[in-house]
Amino acid sequence: VLIATDVLERTLTSALRHGGDFAEVFAEDRAGSTARWDDGKVEELVTGRDRGAGVRVVRGDTTGFAHTADLSETGLAAAAEAAAAAARAGGGRARAVALDARPAAPVDPAAVLPESVSKADKVALLARADAAARATGPQIKQVGVTYADGRRRILVANSDGLLAADDQVRTRFSVSCVAAGDTGMQTAHEAPGRSMGFELFDEVDPDEVARTAATRAITLLSARPAPSGRLPVVLKRGAGGVLFHEACGHGLEADLVRKDASVFKGRVGTAVASPLVTLVDDGTYPDEWGTYRIDDEGQPARRNVLIEDGVLTDYMWDLVRARKEGRASSGNGRRETYQHLPMVRMTNTYLPAGDADPDAIIADTERGIYCVQLGGGQVNTATGDFVFGITEAYLIEGGRITEPIQQAQLIGNGPAALMLVDAVGNDFDTWTGTCGKNGQGVPVSSGQPTLRVAELTIGGTAS
Amino acid sequence: VRGELIDVARRVAGAARDGEQVEAYVVRSLDTEVEVFDGDLESLSVAGVEGVGVRVVTGRRQGYAWAGSLDASMVDETLRAARDNAEFGAPDEWFGLPTPEEAAGPAADLDLWRDDLPATPTDDKVRLALDLEAATRAADGRIRGVESAGYSDSALETAVASSVGVERTMRRTTCSAHAVALAGEGDETQTGYGFAAARAIDGLDVEAIPRDAALRSTRLLGARQPRSRRLPVVLDPLVTRSFLGLLAAAFDGEALLKGRSLFEGRDGEEIAAAGVTLVDDPTDARALGAAPHDSEGVPTRRVELVGAGVLRAFLHNTYTGRRSGAGSTGSAVRGFKSTPGVGVRALRLEPGELAHDEILRAAGDALYVQSVSGLHSGTNPVSGAFSVGAEGLMIRGGELAEPVREVTIASTLQRMLLDVVEVGADLTFLPGAVAGQTLLVADMTMSGR
Numbered sequence: 001v002l003i004a005t006d007v008l009e010r011t012l013t014s015a016l017r018h019g020g021d022f023a024e025v026f027a028e029d030r031a032g033s034t035a036r037w038d039d040g041k042v043e044e045l046v047t048g049r050d051r052g053a054g055v056r057v058v059r060g061d062t063t064g065f066a067h068t069a070d071l072s073e074t075g076l077a078a079a080a081e082a083a084a085a086a087a088r089a090g091g092g093r094a095r096a097v098a099l100d101a102r103p104a105a106p107v108d109p110a111a112v113l114p115e116s117v118s119k120a121d122k123v124a125l126l127a128r129a130d131a132a133a134r135a136t137g138p139q140i141k142q143v144g145v146t147y148a149d150g151r152r153r154i155l156v157a158n159s160d161g162l163l164a165a166d167d168q169v170r171t172r173f174s175v176s177c178v179a180a181g182d183t184g185m186q187t188a189h190e191a192p193g194r195s196m197g198f199e200l201f202d203e204v205d206p207d208e209v210a211r212t213a214a215t216r217a218i219t220l221l222s223a224r225p226a227p228s229g230r231l232p233v234v235l236k237r238g239a240g241g242v243l244f245h246e247a248c249g250h251g252l253e254a255d256l257v258r259k260d261a262s263v264f265k266g267r268v269g270t271a272v273a274s275p276l277v278t279l280v281d282d283g284t285y286p287d288e289w290g291t292y293r294i295d296d297e298g299q300p301a302r303r304n305v306l307i308e309d310g311v312l313t314d315y316m317w318d319l320v321r322a323r324k325e326g327r328a329s330s331g332n333g334r335r336e337t338y339q340h341l342p343m344v345r346m347t348n349t350y351l352p353a354g355d356a357d358p359d360a361i362i363a364d365t366e367r368g369i370y371c372v373q374l375g376g377g378q379v380n381t382a383t384g385d386f387v388f389g390i391t392e393a394y395l396i397e398g399g400r401i402t403e404p405i406q407q408a409q410l411i412g413n414g415p416a417a418l419m420l421v422d423a424v425g426n427d428f429d430t431w432t433g434t435c436g437k438n439g440q441g442v443p444v445s446s447g448q449p450t451l452r453v454a455e456l457t458i459g460g461t462a463s
Numbered sequence: 464v465r466g467e468l469i470d471v472a473r474r475v476a477g478a479a480r481d482g483e484q485v486e487a488y489v490v491r492s493l494d495t496e497v498e499v500f501d502g503d504l505e506s507l508s509v510a511g512v513e514g515v516g517v518r519v520v521t522g523r524r525q526g527y528a529w530a531g532s533l534d535a536s537m538v539d540e541t542l543r544a545a546r547d548n549a550e551f552g553a554p555d556e557w558f559g560l561p562t563p564e565e566a567a568g569p570a571a572d573l574d575l576w577r578d579d580l581p582a583t584p585t586d587d588k589v590r591l592a593l594d595l596e597a598a599t600r601a602a603d604g605r606i607r608g609v610e611s612a613g614y615s616d617s618a619l620e621t622a623v624a625s626s627v628g629v630e631r632t633m634r635r636t637t638c639s640a641h642a643v644a645l646a647g648e649g650d651e652t653q654t655g656y657g658f659a660a661a662r663a664i665d666g667l668d669v670e671a672i673p674r675d676a677a678l679r680s681t682r683l684l685g686a687r688q689p690r691s692r693r694l695p696v697v698l699d700p701l702v703t704r705s706f707l708g709l710l711a712a713a714f715d716g717e718a719l720l721k722g723r724s725l726f727e728g729r730d731g732e733e734i735a736a737a738g739v740t741l742v743d744d745p746t747d748a749r750a751l752g753a754a755p756h757d758s759e760g761v762p763t764r765r766v767e768l769v770g771a772g773v774l775r776a777f778l779h780n781t782y783t784g785r786r787s788g789a790g791s792t793g794s795a796v797r798g799f800k801s802t803p804g805v806g807v808r809a810l811r812l813e814p815g816e817l818a819h820d821e822i823l824r825a826a827g828d829a830l831y832v833q834s835v836s837g838l839h840s841g842t843n844p845v846s847g848a849f850s851v852g853a854e855g856l857m858i859r860g861g862e863l864a865e866p867v868r869e870v871t872i873a874s875t876l877q878r879m880l881l882d883v884v885e886v887g888a889d890l891t892f893l894p895g896a897v898a899g900q901t902l903l904v905a906d907m908t909m910s911g912r
Contacts, residue, residue, distance in 0.1 A: 035551070038721060039720070039721045041553035041555070042551065042552050042553040043552070043553070044525065044526075044527055044548075044552055044802060045526065045527075045548040045551045045552055046527045046528065046529070046548065046800075046801065046802070047528045047529075047544045047548055048528060048529040048530065048531075048800055049529075049530045049531070049532075049537065049540070049541070050530070050531035050532075051531065051532060051537075052531065052532070060503070061500070061501075061503050061505060062503060062504045062505065062506070062507075063505065063506040063507070064506075064507050065506060065507065065508040065509075065510075066508065066509050066510050067508075067510045068510070068511075069512075069513060069531060069532045069533075069534070070534075082509050082510075086507035086508070086509055086585070087507075088504070119547070119548070119550075119551050120551065123551045141722055142721055142722050142723065178722065178723060178845055180722075184846055185722075185723075185845045185846055186843070186845060186846055187723075187843060187844070187845040187846070220846075226850070228691045228873070228908055228910040229691045229910060229911070229912065230912060259500060259608075259610055259611070260607075260608045260610070260645060261610040261611075261645065263652070339510065339512060341506060341508065374840075375839075375840035375841070376837070376839060376840035377837060377840060378836045378837045378840070378852070380654055380836070382610060382645055382652045382653075382654045383652055383653060383654060383868070385836075385852070385854070385868060385869060386836075386852075387836045387837035387840070387841065387851070387852035387871070388837060388840060389837055389839075389840030389841045389850075391840075406846075406848060407841075407843050407846075407848060407850065408841075408850040408871075408873065409837050409840070409841040409850040409851055409852055409871045409873075411837075411852045411869055411870070411871050411910075412869070413869060457688070457869060457870075457871065457910055457911065457912075458871075458910065459841075459850040459851070459852070459870075459871025459872070459873050459908075459910040460850065460873060460908070460910065461850075461873045461874070461908040
């Protein structure tokens with residue numbers, strides 16, 4: 001228990017002392033460790049601890065926010081006062097807040113909590129991965145390995161009487177390799193992560209992660225320049241979920257829709273994608289990187305169908321936006337830390353598997369690009385224009401995967417690209433990433449079966 | 464208040480045991496952030512952030528831990544954790560804190576703090592943002608909305624103290640304001656960004672923001688995807704800034720030591736066109752990232768990385784400076800949550816002769832790149848190859864012509880430096896660690912239809 005219930009009640013009551021529609025206390029206690037290997041040795045083991053609370057007061061369309069690292073009643077009272085003043089709650093009437101105590105969510109009993117694992121065991125993973133990467137080929141000149149874990153305990157109380165808590169554990173393991181050859185140097189990485197503890201390594205083999213990254217870097221040494229212009233693009237299972245995250249996910253966030261900053265505004269109930277496209281955002285997906293029990297406004301995570309058979313069914317919502325529209329939150333209110341205001345964010349965003357045989361999709365493509373790994377992407381939600389980097393890709397020639405191509409950017413327009421999905425495979429995989437919005441980064445995943453977009457622009461240098 | 468921070472740092476450093484070096488880096492900032500929407504205050508955040516990072520070097524091993532609090536018990540726990548963490552790092556003969564001799568020398572006397580910024584009433588900051596939004600909406604008849612408009616500021620104080628006798632404090636204020644205009648009717652929307660940054664509100668060029676946001680959004684209306692081809696490109700100062708930011712990694716002494724720099728082994732060679740002189744100069748108070756000393760307490764200095772096209776130097780912190788033999792250049796950068804890395808604070812190209820319009824005329828027929836996207840996902844920092852999304856306008860006969868969208872531009876960072884034809888005289892200091900100006904580059908591949 002980060003803060004006693006009676007202290008929370010008094011803080012919320014004080015936050016609404018000058019009026020206001022809604023007040024909330026979000027408290028967080030996070031601890032984490034990061035072990036880094038580079039240049040053939042353990043470079044560092046760093047541990048950190050962050051603890052504090054954010055108080056917000058909403059009045060009409062205005063939100064006042066203040067945060068403090070001081071979780072005492074005095075510290076919280078000062079934050080509540082600052083948030084109330086910021087919301088300029090002049091006209092309203094004060095009211096007292098009483099909380100409905102709910103049991104705090106227990107952490108998964110199967111979890112091997114990061115603090116129960118010795119630092120030596122964490123560090124030992126690093127050397128192992130380095131050896132496995134270097135054994136992949138003599139071209140590997142440099143190996144960086146990072147093990148990172150974090151445990152985040154949150155407590156949310158609001159003036160609707162809600163009191164909820166969660167205990168979130170995440171672990172990630174990443175390997176980056178530099179390969180050198182006659183053609184210069186190339187770099188590649190692989191970085192799986194899950195919402196779980198050290199038991200991650202029951203399902204993720206550090207050696208395998210290292211070999212994947214090393215093989216990718218070596219492959220890039222023989223890659224030829226990527227083509228330039230419009231081509232069909234086949235995305236391998238798991239590689240391309242980020243396309244949908246960028247091409248339409250952000251545009252379905254209710255805060256951007258309200259600001260007229262989304263090409264999907266006013267499109268609910270209409271066809272926005274090929275009938276082959278169903279898109280789901282699912283915060284309950286077991287153990288995935290973007291999974292939680294409650295969001296950072298205390299609302300239960302949900303599985304939300306955003307697009308069904310090409311038709312837009314709903315946007316994603318946070319609590320404050322949903323309250324204004326008289327509907328329920330979709331459990332998508334998230335914040336990076338207690339120092340940030342929550343906003344609408346994705347969790348695990350994916351296209352469920354379809355019917356096509358992945359090999360047949362490739363065989364059916366005369367000339368195109370086969371993407372195995374994508375880097376990050378970016379979208380302008382107001383125009384729908386997006387980009388994302390390809391970090392491992394091959395040419396498809398005559399229905400067969402042929403030569404590797406160098407890294408390049410793919411560019412397209414969200415609504416147009418969604419209509420151009422013309423084949424969806426029966427396989428599936430996910431990808432782990434960090435999503436940035438207005439300067440806040442949160443863990444997300446994306447997923448998809450092998451699929452084809454009939455045409456995207458690839459920004460290579462070859463004709 | 465200033466005394467308190469150094470007291471926290473001293474208390475930690477003073478706890479060093481025999482044979483142990485301890486350094487504490489303490490940070491406190493007071494931040495205000497205002498967002499407005501549709502004529503109303505949307506959100507106002509007022510908050511203080513503080514934290515401490517503790518580095519322990521013992522028997523050639525280094526340990527690090529941090530806490531987002533200056534609460535005495537959490538600070539003590541952080542020191543204990545740093546000591547414990549040192550057990551697990553590999554020994555390295557070059558680990559160590561800067562000695563008082565290494566950190567000696569006059570730090571630049573920079574005027575980076577304005578008392579009137581933290582003293583400005585919050586109401587004034589809210590009014591500035593509201594006025595800015597209204598002015599953006601009114602700047603052009605084709606603007607149908609403002610996606611976001613706001614103001615933010617920060618008053619930052621840092622202190623570093625070590626058991627070997629280095630002590631430094633620093634404080635600086637910065638503020639900025641921005642607006643994103645939505646232009647267009649019917650199906651078409653284009654966005655454009657305007658912003659300003661300064662040490663205090665009276666230094667903000669708030670009139671430029673609506674003007675820039677309106678110009679940048681409206682001039683893209685009607686944009687189409689052009690045909691793929693190779694052509695010269697002119698980069699907007701903001702875009703030049705972004706590319707220089709990527710290039711900074713190639714001058715990082717740590718990347719050099721680890722075989723990840725594009726310019727390893729190229730000292731004294733021509734790596735850029737003769738008109739290119741690239742410097743990192745944190746002693747120039749015009750740069751918003753200026754600082755008298757780095758985050759290990761070593762004085763900053765002007766470092767010429769590229770002089771008239773020739774590779775002159777790399778940047779170093781104490782560790783990379785000792786290991787490479789080059790010595791620290793006062794380039795340690797960090798937040799309190801990490802060990803000191805190496806980085807730029809005030810990177811810029813020395814300005815050339817030509818104004819913005821003269822560069823357009825010199826370009827003749829070219830692509831004007833107003834903004835880029837996917838810069839990090841589209842660049843390989845080790846090979847230097849890049850392919851990034853772009854929008855802007857074609858340049859025909861030396862004048863801006865029709866707008867273009869959904870294109871990428873591709874080349875390598877190495878080629879781009881050699882292909883620089885003109886560096887603009889319009890050096891613009893921007894938020895962050897890099898400044899920009901208009902830049903004409905002879906050749907890139909544009910992908911479109």
